[in-house]
Amino acid sequence: MLVKDIMKTDVITLTANATVEEALHLLQKNHIRHIPIINESNHVIGIISDRDVRDASPSFLEEHNNRGGILTRTIKEIMSTPVVTTHPYEFFEEVASIFYQKEFACLPVVRDKQLVGIVTEKDMLYAFIQLTGTHSPSTQLEIKVPDQIGGVLSDVCQYFTKRNIKIVSVYSYPDPPKDVVYKILVFRIQTMNPMPVVKDFQNTDYQILYPYWEDNHEF
Amino acid sequence: MNSKQTAFIYTEEFLHYSFHEEHPFNQNRLLLTKDLLEMSGALCQDQIIEPQLIDEKWLYAVHSNDYVEAVKQASNGQEIDQHKYGIGTHDTPGFKHMYEASLITASGSLEACYQVLSGKVKHALNIAGGLHHGFPTRASGFCIFNDIAIAIQYIRKNYNLKVLYIDTDAHHGGDGVQQCFYDDPNVCTVSFHETGRYLYPGTGKISERGIKGGFGYCFNFPLDAFTEDQSYLEVFKESIESITEYFKPDIIISQHGVDTHALDPLTHLHCTLHIFEEIPKIINKLAHKYCDGKWVALGGGGYDIWRVVPRAWAQLWRVMNDDQIFEGKINLDWLDKWNKLAPFPLPLRMARL
Numbered sequence: 065m066l067v068k069d070i071m072k073t074d075v076i077t078l079t080a081n082a083t084v085e086e087a088l089h090l091l092q093k094n095h096i097r098h099i100p101i102i103n104e105s106n107h108v109i110g111i112i113s114d115r116d117v118r119d120a121s122p123s124f125l126e127e128h129n130n131r132g133g134i135l136t137r138t139i140k141e142i143m144s145t146p147v148v149t150t151h152p153y154e155f156f157e158e159v160a161s162i163f164y165q166k167e168f169a170c171l172p173v174v175r176d177k178q179l180v181g182i183v184t185e186k187d188m189l190y191a192f193i194q195l196t197g198t199h200s201p202s203t204q205l206e207i208k209v210p211d212q213i214g215g216v217l218s219d220v221c222q223y224f225t226k227r228n229i230k231i232v233s234v235y236s237y238p239d240p241p242k243d244v245v246y247k248i249l250v251f252r253i254q255t256m257n258p259m260p261v262v263k264d265f266q267n268t269d270y271q272i273l274y275p276y277w278e279d280n281h282e283f
Numbered sequence: 284m285n286s287k288q289t290a291f292i293y294t295e296e297f298l299h300y301s302f303h304e305e306h307p308f309n310q311n312r313l314l315l316t317k318d319l320l321e322m323s324g325a326l327c328q329d330q331i332i333e334p335q336l337i338d339e340k341w342l343y344a345v346h347s348n349d350y351v352e353a354v355k356q357a358s359n360g361q362e363i364d365q366h367k368y369g370i371g372t373h374d375t376p377g378f379k380h381m382y383e384a385s386l387i388t389a390s391g392s393l394e395a396c397y398q399v400l401s402g403k404v405k406h407a408l409n410i411a412g413g414l415h416h417g418f419p420t421r422a423s424g425f426c427i428f429n430d431i432a433i434a435i436q437y438i439r440k441n442y443n444l445k446v447l448y449i450d451t452d453a454h455h456g457g458d459g460v461q462q463c464f465y466d467d468p469n470v471c472t473v474s475f476h477e478t479g480r481y482l483y484p485g486t487g488k489i490s491e492r493g494i495k496g497g498f499g500y501c502f503n504f505p506l507d508a509f510t511e512d513q514s515y516l517e518v519f520k521e522s523i524e525s526i527t528e529y530f531k532p533d534i535i536i537s538q539h540g541v542d543t544h545a546l547d548p549l550t551h552l553h554c555t556l557h558i559f560e561e562i563p564k565i566i567n568k569l570a571h572k573y574c575d576g577k578w579v580a581l582g583g584g585g586y587d588i589w590r591v592v593p594r595a596w597a598q599l600w601r602v603m604n605d606d607q608i609f610e611g612k613i614n615l616d617w618l619d620k621w622n623k624l625a626p627f628p629l630p631l632r633m634a635r636l
Protein backbone atom coordinates (compact mmCIF):
# COMPACT_ATOMS: atom_id res chain seq x y z
CA MET A 65 0.00 0.00 0.00
CA LEU A 66 1.36 3.40 -0.95
CA VAL A 67 1.05 6.78 0.71
CA LYS A 68 -1.07 8.02 -2.20
CA ASP A 69 -3.65 5.35 -1.35
CA ILE A 70 -4.17 6.53 2.21
CA MET A 71 -3.41 10.28 2.13
CA LYS A 72 -5.96 13.08 2.13
CA THR A 73 -5.68 15.46 -0.83
CA ASP A 74 -7.80 18.37 0.40
CA VAL A 75 -5.18 19.97 2.62
CA ILE A 76 -5.89 22.99 4.79
CA THR A 77 -2.86 25.32 4.67
CA LEU A 78 -1.68 28.75 5.81
CA THR A 79 1.05 31.12 4.75
CA ALA A 80 3.82 32.23 7.10
CA ASN A 81 2.31 35.69 7.47
CA ALA A 82 -0.97 34.40 8.85
CA THR A 83 -1.61 35.04 12.55
CA VAL A 84 -1.74 32.58 15.41
CA GLU A 85 -5.37 33.54 15.79
CA GLU A 86 -6.13 32.38 12.23
CA ALA A 87 -4.32 29.12 12.90
CA LEU A 88 -6.27 28.53 16.11
CA HIS A 89 -9.50 29.23 14.30
CA LEU A 90 -8.69 26.78 11.47
CA LEU A 91 -7.59 24.03 13.87
CA GLN A 92 -10.80 24.30 15.85
CA LYS A 93 -13.19 24.73 12.96
CA ASN A 94 -11.89 21.73 11.00
CA HIS A 95 -11.11 19.47 13.99
CA ILE A 96 -7.53 19.04 12.81
CA ARG A 97 -4.25 19.06 14.69
CA HIS A 98 -1.74 20.13 12.01
CA ILE A 99 -1.47 22.83 9.37
CA PRO A 100 1.32 22.83 6.72
CA ILE A 101 2.68 26.30 6.03
CA ILE A 102 3.28 27.02 2.35
CA ASN A 103 4.78 29.83 0.28
CA GLU A 104 3.37 31.36 -2.89
CA SER A 105 4.81 28.46 -4.98
CA ASN A 106 2.97 25.81 -2.89
CA HIS A 107 6.24 24.65 -1.30
CA VAL A 108 6.04 23.44 2.28
CA ILE A 109 8.18 25.77 4.40
CA GLY A 110 6.94 24.82 7.84
CA ILE A 111 4.27 23.10 9.87
CA ILE A 112 2.36 23.96 13.01
CA SER A 113 0.46 21.69 15.33
CA ASP A 114 -2.13 22.49 17.97
CA ARG A 115 0.62 21.72 20.44
CA ASP A 116 2.98 24.30 18.92
CA VAL A 117 0.32 26.92 19.39
CA ARG A 118 -0.27 25.84 22.96
CA ASP A 119 3.42 25.49 23.86
CA ALA A 120 4.24 28.85 22.40
CA SER A 121 1.68 30.60 24.51
CA PRO A 122 3.44 30.85 27.92
CA SER A 123 6.56 32.55 26.55
CA PHE A 124 4.44 35.03 24.69
CA LEU A 125 2.49 35.60 27.85
CA GLU A 126 5.64 36.59 29.69
CA GLU A 127 6.62 38.98 26.94
CA HIS A 128 3.33 40.67 26.38
CA ASN A 129 1.28 39.75 29.40
CA ASN A 130 -1.90 39.76 27.41
CA ARG A 131 -3.64 37.21 25.23
CA GLY A 132 -4.41 39.54 22.37
CA GLY A 133 -0.69 40.03 21.86
CA ILE A 134 -0.12 36.31 21.30
CA LEU A 135 -2.92 35.94 18.83
CA THR A 136 -1.68 38.68 16.55
CA ARG A 137 1.85 37.23 16.23
CA THR A 138 2.67 35.58 12.90
CA ILE A 139 2.92 31.85 12.25
CA LYS A 140 6.52 32.32 11.13
CA GLU A 141 7.57 32.79 14.74
CA ILE A 142 6.15 29.51 16.02
CA MET A 143 6.18 27.08 13.07
CA SER A 144 8.50 24.05 13.05
CA THR A 145 11.08 24.02 10.31
CA PRO A 146 12.52 22.29 8.36
CA VAL A 147 9.68 19.88 7.75
CA VAL A 148 9.95 16.13 7.33
CA THR A 149 7.78 15.17 4.36
CA THR A 150 7.01 12.03 2.42
CA HIS A 151 6.30 11.15 -1.22
CA PRO A 152 3.06 9.72 -2.70
CA TYR A 153 4.91 6.59 -3.85
CA GLU A 154 6.45 5.85 -0.45
CA PHE A 155 5.25 2.67 1.30
CA PHE A 156 2.71 3.35 3.99
CA GLU A 157 4.64 1.17 6.47
CA GLU A 158 7.59 3.55 6.05
CA VAL A 159 5.34 6.37 7.26
CA ALA A 160 4.33 4.24 10.23
CA SER A 161 7.96 3.86 11.26
CA ILE A 162 8.57 7.63 10.88
CA PHE A 163 5.57 8.27 13.13
CA TYR A 164 6.94 5.77 15.63
CA GLN A 165 10.60 6.84 15.61
CA LYS A 166 10.19 10.61 15.37
CA GLU A 167 7.01 10.73 17.43
CA PHE A 168 5.20 12.66 14.73
CA ALA A 169 1.52 12.29 14.00
CA CYS A 170 1.41 13.96 10.60
CA LEU A 171 3.46 14.20 7.40
CA PRO A 172 2.84 16.52 4.44
CA VAL A 173 3.09 14.64 1.13
CA VAL A 174 5.26 16.41 -1.45
CA ARG A 175 5.89 15.69 -5.12
CA ASP A 176 8.10 17.86 -7.36
CA LYS A 177 8.36 20.20 -4.36
CA GLN A 178 4.58 20.73 -4.48
CA LEU A 179 2.29 19.91 -1.54
CA VAL A 180 -0.10 17.22 -2.85
CA GLY A 181 -1.54 15.67 0.31
CA ILE A 182 -1.28 14.98 4.00
CA VAL A 183 -1.15 11.76 5.97
CA THR A 184 -1.98 11.58 9.69
CA GLU A 185 -1.96 8.96 12.40
CA LYS A 186 -5.68 8.53 11.86
CA ASP A 187 -5.22 7.68 8.15
CA MET A 188 -2.57 5.19 9.21
CA LEU A 189 -4.91 3.46 11.66
CA TYR A 190 -7.64 3.32 9.04
CA ALA A 191 -5.20 1.61 6.67
CA PHE A 192 -4.48 -1.00 9.35
CA ILE A 193 -8.20 -1.61 9.82
CA GLN A 194 -8.48 -2.26 6.09
CA LEU A 195 -5.49 -4.61 6.23
CA THR A 196 -6.97 -6.71 9.01
CA GLY A 197 -10.20 -7.15 7.09
CA THR A 198 -12.55 -6.23 9.91
CA HIS A 199 -14.53 -4.01 7.53
CA SER A 200 -16.03 -7.01 5.71
CA PRO A 201 -18.43 -9.68 7.09
CA SER A 202 -16.18 -12.49 8.24
CA THR A 203 -15.10 -14.85 11.01
CA GLN A 204 -11.63 -14.60 12.56
CA LEU A 205 -9.40 -17.65 12.95
CA GLU A 206 -5.96 -17.63 14.57
CA ILE A 207 -3.81 -20.60 13.61
CA LYS A 208 -0.44 -21.53 15.12
CA VAL A 209 1.87 -22.95 12.48
CA PRO A 210 5.55 -24.03 12.29
CA ASP A 211 7.71 -21.14 11.10
CA GLN A 212 9.66 -22.83 8.32
CA ILE A 213 10.16 -23.08 4.56
CA GLY A 214 7.85 -25.61 3.02
CA GLY A 215 4.68 -23.99 1.79
CA VAL A 216 3.02 -23.65 5.19
CA LEU A 217 0.89 -20.67 4.19
CA SER A 218 -0.19 -22.17 0.88
CA ASP A 219 -0.98 -25.46 2.61
CA VAL A 220 -3.14 -23.74 5.22
CA CYS A 221 -4.95 -21.81 2.48
CA GLN A 222 -5.82 -25.06 0.71
CA TYR A 223 -8.18 -25.89 3.55
CA PHE A 224 -10.23 -22.78 2.81
CA THR A 225 -10.16 -23.44 -0.92
CA LYS A 226 -11.47 -26.98 -0.40
CA ARG A 227 -14.43 -25.63 1.56
CA ASN A 228 -15.03 -22.87 -0.99
CA ILE A 229 -14.42 -20.14 1.58
CA LYS A 230 -13.04 -16.78 0.57
CA ILE A 231 -10.16 -15.29 2.57
CA VAL A 232 -10.88 -11.65 3.38
CA SER A 233 -7.50 -10.88 4.94
CA VAL A 234 -4.43 -12.52 6.41
CA TYR A 235 -1.51 -11.39 8.55
CA SER A 236 0.97 -13.10 10.81
CA TYR A 237 2.81 -12.48 14.05
CA PRO A 238 5.48 -14.43 15.96
CA ASP A 239 4.47 -16.63 18.89
CA PRO A 240 5.71 -16.12 21.46
CA PRO A 241 7.43 -12.85 20.56
CA LYS A 242 11.03 -13.60 19.46
CA ASP A 243 10.34 -17.32 19.23
CA VAL A 244 11.57 -18.53 15.86
CA VAL A 245 9.76 -21.84 15.89
CA TYR A 246 6.10 -20.89 15.53
CA LYS A 247 4.07 -18.18 13.90
CA ILE A 248 0.43 -17.28 14.32
CA LEU A 249 -1.54 -16.71 11.14
CA VAL A 250 -4.61 -14.54 11.53
CA PHE A 251 -7.25 -15.08 8.89
CA ARG A 252 -10.57 -13.39 8.37
CA ILE A 253 -12.68 -15.75 6.29
CA GLN A 254 -16.02 -15.13 4.66
CA THR A 255 -18.17 -17.71 6.41
CA MET A 256 -20.62 -17.79 9.28
CA ASN A 257 -19.97 -21.49 9.79
CA PRO A 258 -16.27 -22.10 10.47
CA MET A 259 -16.96 -25.51 12.10
CA PRO A 260 -16.27 -27.75 9.07
CA VAL A 261 -12.95 -26.10 8.29
CA VAL A 262 -11.99 -26.00 11.97
CA LYS A 263 -12.58 -29.78 12.06
CA ASP A 264 -10.45 -30.23 8.94
CA PHE A 265 -7.53 -28.67 10.81
CA GLN A 266 -7.88 -31.02 13.77
CA ASN A 267 -5.53 -33.74 12.55
CA THR A 268 -2.84 -31.45 11.20
CA ASP A 269 0.25 -29.68 12.52
CA TYR A 270 -1.77 -26.49 12.55
CA GLN A 271 -3.40 -25.57 15.82
CA ILE A 272 -6.50 -23.36 15.92
CA LEU A 273 -6.08 -20.96 18.85
CA TYR A 274 -9.24 -18.90 18.35
CA PRO A 275 -12.16 -19.17 18.35
CA TYR A 276 -12.25 -21.81 21.07
CA TRP A 277 -15.13 -23.85 22.36
CA GLU A 278 -15.15 -25.42 25.79
CA ASP A 279 -14.32 -29.11 25.62
CA ASN A 280 -17.01 -30.21 28.01
CA HIS A 281 -20.24 -28.41 28.35
CA GLU A 282 -21.52 -28.29 31.87
CA PHE A 283 -24.88 -29.36 30.50
CA MET B 284 -56.93 -17.85 26.21
CA ASN B 285 -57.98 -15.37 23.58
CA SER B 286 -57.17 -17.41 20.50
CA LYS B 287 -57.64 -14.45 18.15
CA GLN B 288 -54.97 -12.25 19.62
CA THR B 289 -52.04 -13.80 17.78
CA ALA B 290 -51.37 -15.16 14.30
CA PHE B 291 -48.95 -18.00 13.55
CA ILE B 292 -47.77 -17.65 9.96
CA TYR B 293 -47.02 -21.01 8.43
CA THR B 294 -46.91 -23.02 5.22
CA GLU B 295 -45.17 -26.27 4.36
CA GLU B 296 -43.40 -24.31 1.62
CA PHE B 297 -41.22 -22.67 4.29
CA LEU B 298 -39.42 -26.01 4.55
CA HIS B 299 -38.17 -25.64 0.98
CA TYR B 300 -35.62 -23.08 2.18
CA SER B 301 -32.96 -25.75 2.42
CA PHE B 302 -29.36 -25.64 1.20
CA HIS B 303 -28.35 -29.28 1.67
CA GLU B 304 -28.47 -32.08 4.23
CA GLU B 305 -25.35 -31.09 6.19
CA HIS B 306 -25.99 -27.37 6.21
CA PRO B 307 -26.46 -25.96 9.74
CA PHE B 308 -29.42 -23.81 8.65
CA ASN B 309 -32.18 -26.41 8.81
CA GLN B 310 -35.82 -25.40 8.58
CA ASN B 311 -37.02 -28.73 9.96
CA ARG B 312 -36.84 -26.75 13.19
CA LEU B 313 -40.09 -25.04 12.07
CA LEU B 314 -41.79 -28.41 11.89
CA LEU B 315 -40.40 -29.45 15.27
CA THR B 316 -41.66 -26.22 16.83
CA LYS B 317 -45.12 -26.30 15.28
CA ASP B 318 -45.49 -29.95 16.24
CA LEU B 319 -44.51 -29.23 19.83
CA LEU B 320 -47.02 -26.40 20.05
CA GLU B 321 -49.85 -28.42 18.53
CA MET B 322 -49.19 -31.49 20.64
CA SER B 323 -49.04 -29.31 23.74
CA GLY B 324 -52.42 -27.83 22.82
CA ALA B 325 -51.02 -24.32 22.59
CA LEU B 326 -51.70 -23.67 18.90
CA CYS B 327 -55.18 -23.90 17.34
CA GLN B 328 -55.84 -24.37 13.64
CA ASP B 329 -57.68 -21.04 13.38
CA GLN B 330 -54.53 -19.21 14.47
CA ILE B 331 -52.43 -20.59 11.62
CA ILE B 332 -52.38 -18.23 8.65
CA GLU B 333 -50.98 -19.25 5.28
CA PRO B 334 -49.01 -16.35 3.81
CA GLN B 335 -50.11 -14.77 0.55
CA LEU B 336 -47.28 -14.70 -1.96
CA ILE B 337 -46.10 -11.09 -2.16
CA ASP B 338 -45.73 -8.98 -5.24
CA GLU B 339 -42.15 -9.07 -6.48
CA LYS B 340 -42.01 -5.27 -6.25
CA TRP B 341 -41.47 -5.58 -2.49
CA LEU B 342 -38.14 -7.31 -3.12
CA TYR B 343 -37.00 -4.21 -5.00
CA ALA B 344 -37.75 -2.04 -1.97
CA VAL B 345 -34.53 -3.52 -0.56
CA HIS B 346 -32.72 -5.55 -3.23
CA SER B 347 -31.19 -4.53 -6.56
CA ASN B 348 -32.71 -5.75 -9.81
CA ASP B 349 -29.61 -7.62 -10.90
CA TYR B 350 -29.33 -9.43 -7.56
CA VAL B 351 -32.97 -10.60 -7.71
CA GLU B 352 -32.29 -11.72 -11.29
CA ALA B 353 -29.19 -13.63 -10.12
CA VAL B 354 -31.24 -15.44 -7.45
CA LYS B 355 -33.74 -16.44 -10.12
CA GLN B 356 -30.96 -17.76 -12.34
CA ALA B 357 -29.35 -19.74 -9.51
CA SER B 358 -32.82 -21.02 -8.71
CA ASN B 359 -33.00 -22.49 -12.23
CA GLY B 360 -29.61 -24.11 -11.86
CA GLN B 361 -27.75 -21.52 -13.95
CA GLU B 362 -24.21 -20.44 -13.15
CA ILE B 363 -23.97 -16.98 -11.61
CA ASP B 364 -21.11 -14.78 -10.41
CA GLN B 365 -20.44 -16.27 -6.98
CA HIS B 366 -18.20 -13.45 -5.78
CA LYS B 367 -20.56 -10.71 -6.85
CA TYR B 368 -23.78 -12.22 -5.51
CA GLY B 369 -22.57 -14.42 -2.63
CA ILE B 370 -24.53 -17.44 -3.88
CA GLY B 371 -22.67 -20.69 -4.43
CA THR B 372 -20.39 -20.02 -1.47
CA HIS B 373 -19.75 -22.27 1.51
CA ASP B 374 -22.37 -20.40 3.56
CA THR B 375 -25.03 -19.84 0.95
CA PRO B 376 -24.91 -22.54 -1.73
CA GLY B 377 -27.37 -22.34 -4.57
CA PHE B 378 -30.29 -24.76 -4.61
CA LYS B 379 -33.13 -25.58 -6.96
CA HIS B 380 -36.13 -23.25 -6.50
CA MET B 381 -34.24 -21.05 -4.05
CA TYR B 382 -36.03 -18.00 -5.47
CA GLU B 383 -39.47 -19.40 -4.66
CA ALA B 384 -38.34 -20.58 -1.21
CA SER B 385 -36.86 -17.16 -0.40
CA LEU B 386 -39.89 -15.32 -1.74
CA ILE B 387 -42.34 -17.33 0.37
CA THR B 388 -40.14 -16.75 3.44
CA ALA B 389 -40.28 -13.00 2.89
CA SER B 390 -43.99 -13.28 2.17
CA GLY B 391 -44.44 -14.81 5.61
CA SER B 392 -42.92 -11.76 7.28
CA LEU B 393 -45.04 -9.34 5.24
CA GLU B 394 -48.12 -11.40 6.03
CA ALA B 395 -47.26 -11.09 9.72
CA CYS B 396 -47.07 -7.29 9.35
CA TYR B 397 -50.33 -7.21 7.42
CA GLN B 398 -52.14 -9.29 10.05
CA VAL B 399 -51.06 -6.89 12.79
CA LEU B 400 -51.49 -3.61 10.90
CA SER B 401 -54.91 -4.48 9.51
CA GLY B 402 -55.99 -4.99 13.11
CA LYS B 403 -56.85 -8.66 12.70
CA VAL B 404 -54.50 -9.56 15.55
CA LYS B 405 -52.25 -7.82 18.08
CA HIS B 406 -49.20 -10.00 17.47
CA ALA B 407 -47.97 -12.19 14.65
CA LEU B 408 -45.11 -14.67 14.47
CA ASN B 409 -43.19 -15.90 11.43
CA ILE B 410 -40.50 -18.28 12.63
CA ALA B 411 -39.37 -18.84 9.03
CA GLY B 412 -38.29 -15.20 8.81
CA GLY B 413 -35.58 -13.20 10.53
CA LEU B 414 -32.90 -13.54 7.84
CA HIS B 415 -31.03 -10.47 9.01
CA HIS B 416 -27.73 -10.85 7.11
CA GLY B 417 -29.07 -10.44 3.56
CA PHE B 418 -27.50 -7.47 1.73
CA PRO B 419 -29.29 -5.36 -0.89
CA THR B 420 -26.96 -6.70 -3.59
CA ARG B 421 -25.74 -10.06 -2.29
CA ALA B 422 -26.51 -13.09 -0.15
CA SER B 423 -24.62 -13.46 3.10
CA GLY B 424 -24.55 -15.73 6.14
CA PHE B 425 -27.33 -18.17 5.06
CA CYS B 426 -29.64 -15.27 4.12
CA ILE B 427 -30.85 -14.66 0.57
CA PHE B 428 -33.58 -12.03 0.75
CA ASN B 429 -33.67 -9.83 3.82
CA ASP B 430 -37.28 -10.40 4.87
CA ILE B 431 -36.87 -8.06 7.84
CA ALA B 432 -35.73 -5.06 5.81
CA ILE B 433 -38.48 -5.79 3.28
CA ALA B 434 -41.09 -5.95 6.06
CA ILE B 435 -39.87 -2.67 7.56
CA GLN B 436 -39.98 -0.99 4.14
CA TYR B 437 -43.52 -2.32 3.72
CA ILE B 438 -44.55 -0.74 7.03
CA ARG B 439 -42.79 2.53 6.28
CA LYS B 440 -44.28 2.88 2.81
CA ASN B 441 -47.82 1.69 3.51
CA TYR B 442 -48.40 2.90 7.05
CA ASN B 443 -45.65 5.44 7.79
CA LEU B 444 -45.17 4.12 11.32
CA LYS B 445 -42.11 4.39 13.55
CA VAL B 446 -40.51 0.96 13.75
CA LEU B 447 -38.43 -0.37 16.62
CA TYR B 448 -36.33 -3.33 15.48
CA ILE B 449 -34.94 -5.61 18.21
CA ASP B 450 -32.40 -8.27 17.22
CA THR B 451 -31.38 -10.90 19.80
CA ASP B 452 -29.55 -13.26 17.44
CA ALA B 453 -26.00 -14.15 18.56
CA HIS B 454 -24.71 -12.73 15.27
CA HIS B 455 -24.86 -9.02 14.61
CA GLY B 456 -27.40 -8.28 11.90
CA GLY B 457 -25.67 -5.06 11.07
CA ASP B 458 -24.61 -5.82 7.54
CA GLY B 459 -28.26 -6.27 6.62
CA VAL B 460 -31.00 -4.54 8.60
CA GLN B 461 -28.92 -1.94 10.42
CA GLN B 462 -27.25 -0.79 7.22
CA CYS B 463 -30.55 -0.48 5.33
CA PHE B 464 -31.93 2.01 7.85
CA TYR B 465 -28.69 3.57 9.08
CA ASP B 466 -29.73 7.11 8.10
CA ASP B 467 -33.43 6.75 8.94
CA PRO B 468 -34.70 8.34 12.17
CA ASN B 469 -38.03 6.51 11.84
CA VAL B 470 -36.47 3.08 12.17
CA CYS B 471 -34.55 2.41 15.37
CA THR B 472 -32.40 -0.73 15.23
CA VAL B 473 -31.17 -2.37 18.42
CA SER B 474 -28.96 -5.44 18.45
CA PHE B 475 -27.69 -7.69 21.25
CA HIS B 476 -25.04 -10.10 20.03
CA GLU B 477 -21.77 -11.83 20.71
CA THR B 478 -18.82 -9.49 20.11
CA GLY B 479 -17.52 -9.59 16.56
CA ARG B 480 -13.94 -10.05 17.73
CA TYR B 481 -13.94 -13.58 16.31
CA LEU B 482 -17.57 -14.18 15.39
CA TYR B 483 -19.16 -13.46 12.03
CA PRO B 484 -19.80 -10.84 10.68
CA GLY B 485 -17.45 -8.78 12.89
CA THR B 486 -19.58 -5.63 13.08
CA GLY B 487 -21.94 -4.40 15.83
CA LYS B 488 -19.60 -2.22 17.84
CA ILE B 489 -20.91 0.20 20.45
CA SER B 490 -19.71 3.07 18.26
CA GLU B 491 -22.10 2.19 15.40
CA ARG B 492 -24.82 4.73 16.15
CA GLY B 493 -26.32 5.66 12.76
CA ILE B 494 -25.52 8.53 10.40
CA LYS B 495 -27.07 11.81 9.28
CA GLY B 496 -30.71 12.03 10.38
CA GLY B 497 -30.50 8.45 11.65
CA PHE B 498 -27.75 9.25 14.13
CA GLY B 499 -28.87 8.14 17.59
CA TYR B 500 -31.36 5.61 16.20
CA CYS B 501 -29.02 2.65 16.11
CA PHE B 502 -27.82 0.79 19.20
CA ASN B 503 -25.40 -2.10 19.54
CA PHE B 504 -24.70 -4.24 22.60
CA PRO B 505 -21.79 -6.59 21.91
CA LEU B 506 -21.48 -9.26 24.61
CA ASP B 507 -18.38 -11.24 25.46
CA ALA B 508 -18.06 -14.94 24.70
CA PHE B 509 -19.44 -17.09 27.55
CA THR B 510 -21.89 -14.44 28.74
CA GLU B 511 -24.58 -16.09 30.90
CA ASP B 512 -28.28 -15.45 31.56
CA GLN B 513 -28.00 -12.98 34.39
CA SER B 514 -25.65 -10.56 32.62
CA TYR B 515 -27.47 -10.99 29.34
CA LEU B 516 -30.85 -10.15 30.82
CA GLU B 517 -29.50 -7.26 32.86
CA VAL B 518 -28.12 -5.66 29.70
CA PHE B 519 -31.19 -6.49 27.64
CA LYS B 520 -33.90 -5.35 30.04
CA GLU B 521 -32.34 -2.10 31.15
CA SER B 522 -31.37 -0.93 27.70
CA ILE B 523 -34.40 -1.99 25.70
CA GLU B 524 -36.73 -0.40 28.23
CA SER B 525 -35.00 2.93 28.10
CA ILE B 526 -34.56 2.85 24.32
CA THR B 527 -38.25 2.13 23.81
CA GLU B 528 -39.19 4.93 26.14
CA TYR B 529 -36.87 7.30 24.25
CA PHE B 530 -37.96 6.23 20.74
CA LYS B 531 -41.69 5.72 21.38
CA PRO B 532 -42.30 3.30 18.49
CA ASP B 533 -45.64 2.60 16.81
CA ILE B 534 -44.77 -1.05 16.21
CA ILE B 535 -42.06 -3.50 17.30
CA ILE B 536 -40.38 -5.98 14.96
CA SER B 537 -38.21 -8.49 16.78
CA GLN B 538 -35.78 -11.08 15.46
CA HIS B 539 -35.50 -14.17 17.69
CA GLY B 540 -32.31 -15.93 16.74
CA VAL B 541 -31.77 -18.51 19.48
CA ASP B 542 -28.12 -19.23 18.72
CA THR B 543 -27.25 -17.44 21.97
CA HIS B 544 -27.82 -20.75 23.79
CA ALA B 545 -24.78 -22.50 25.27
CA LEU B 546 -25.43 -25.60 23.16
CA ASP B 547 -25.39 -23.73 19.87
CA PRO B 548 -22.56 -25.08 17.70
CA LEU B 549 -21.75 -21.82 15.88
CA THR B 550 -21.40 -19.31 18.71
CA HIS B 551 -19.88 -18.87 22.16
CA LEU B 552 -22.50 -17.22 24.34
CA HIS B 553 -23.57 -19.29 27.32
CA CYS B 554 -27.24 -18.61 27.89
CA THR B 555 -29.98 -21.10 28.77
CA LEU B 556 -33.66 -21.47 27.86
CA HIS B 557 -34.38 -18.91 30.55
CA ILE B 558 -33.56 -15.95 28.33
CA PHE B 559 -36.00 -17.23 25.68
CA GLU B 560 -38.74 -16.96 28.29
CA GLU B 561 -37.71 -13.52 29.49
CA ILE B 562 -36.97 -11.78 26.16
CA PRO B 563 -40.53 -12.26 24.82
CA LYS B 564 -42.07 -11.24 28.15
CA ILE B 565 -40.12 -7.98 28.17
CA ILE B 566 -40.94 -7.19 24.53
CA ASN B 567 -44.60 -8.07 25.07
CA LYS B 568 -44.86 -5.57 27.93
CA LEU B 569 -43.23 -2.86 25.83
CA ALA B 570 -45.48 -3.56 22.85
CA HIS B 571 -48.56 -3.09 25.02
CA LYS B 572 -47.18 -0.06 26.81
CA TYR B 573 -46.06 1.89 23.72
CA CYS B 574 -47.58 0.32 20.59
CA ASP B 575 -51.09 -0.71 21.55
CA GLY B 576 -49.79 -4.27 21.36
CA LYS B 577 -48.52 -4.09 17.76
CA TRP B 578 -45.71 -6.65 17.62
CA VAL B 579 -44.33 -8.80 14.80
CA ALA B 580 -41.88 -11.49 15.87
CA LEU B 581 -39.60 -13.39 13.50
CA GLY B 582 -37.26 -16.37 13.75
CA GLY B 583 -33.54 -16.20 13.06
CA GLY B 584 -30.44 -18.26 13.79
CA GLY B 585 -30.52 -21.37 15.95
CA TYR B 586 -28.42 -24.36 14.99
CA ASP B 587 -29.18 -26.87 17.72
CA ILE B 588 -32.50 -27.65 16.09
CA TRP B 589 -33.36 -30.51 18.46
CA ARG B 590 -32.63 -29.44 21.99
CA VAL B 591 -32.85 -25.66 21.76
CA VAL B 592 -34.92 -24.23 18.93
CA PRO B 593 -38.32 -25.98 19.39
CA ARG B 594 -38.55 -25.15 23.08
CA ALA B 595 -37.24 -21.61 22.65
CA TRP B 596 -39.70 -20.71 19.89
CA ALA B 597 -42.55 -22.53 21.65
CA GLN B 598 -41.99 -20.22 24.63
CA LEU B 599 -41.96 -17.22 22.32
CA TRP B 600 -45.33 -18.20 20.84
CA ARG B 601 -46.76 -18.95 24.28
CA VAL B 602 -45.82 -15.50 25.59
CA MET B 603 -47.20 -13.80 22.48
CA ASN B 604 -50.41 -15.75 22.66
CA ASP B 605 -51.30 -15.63 26.32
CA ASP B 606 -48.41 -14.08 28.23
CA GLN B 607 -47.58 -17.41 29.85
CA ILE B 608 -44.67 -19.80 29.57
CA PHE B 609 -44.61 -23.58 29.46
CA GLU B 610 -43.40 -25.18 32.66
CA GLY B 611 -42.71 -28.73 33.74
CA LYS B 612 -42.38 -31.74 31.49
CA ILE B 613 -42.26 -31.63 27.73
CA ASN B 614 -45.11 -33.29 25.80
CA LEU B 615 -44.55 -37.07 25.74
CA ASP B 616 -46.04 -37.71 22.30
CA TRP B 617 -43.67 -35.15 20.87
CA LEU B 618 -40.73 -36.83 22.59
CA ASP B 619 -41.78 -40.24 21.29
CA LYS B 620 -42.15 -39.01 17.77
CA TRP B 621 -38.92 -37.04 17.47
CA ASN B 622 -36.53 -38.95 19.75
CA LYS B 623 -36.34 -41.60 17.03
CA LEU B 624 -34.87 -39.07 14.61
CA ALA B 625 -32.78 -36.94 16.96
CA PRO B 626 -29.01 -37.52 17.03
CA PHE B 627 -29.02 -37.22 20.83
CA PRO B 628 -31.63 -37.59 23.60
CA LEU B 629 -34.14 -34.76 23.65
CA PRO B 630 -34.64 -32.73 26.83
CA LEU B 631 -37.42 -33.88 29.13
CA ARG B 632 -38.50 -30.52 30.49
CA MET B 633 -39.68 -27.32 28.87
CA ALA B 634 -37.72 -24.98 31.08
CA ARG B 635 -34.09 -24.81 32.16
CA LEU B 636 -30.87 -25.31 30.20
Ligand SMILES: [Zn+2]
Binds near residue numbers: 540542583584
Ligand atom coordinates in the same frame (compact mmCIF):
# COMPACT_ATOMS: atom_id res chain seq x y z
ZN1 LIG C 1 -27.10 -16.01 14.25
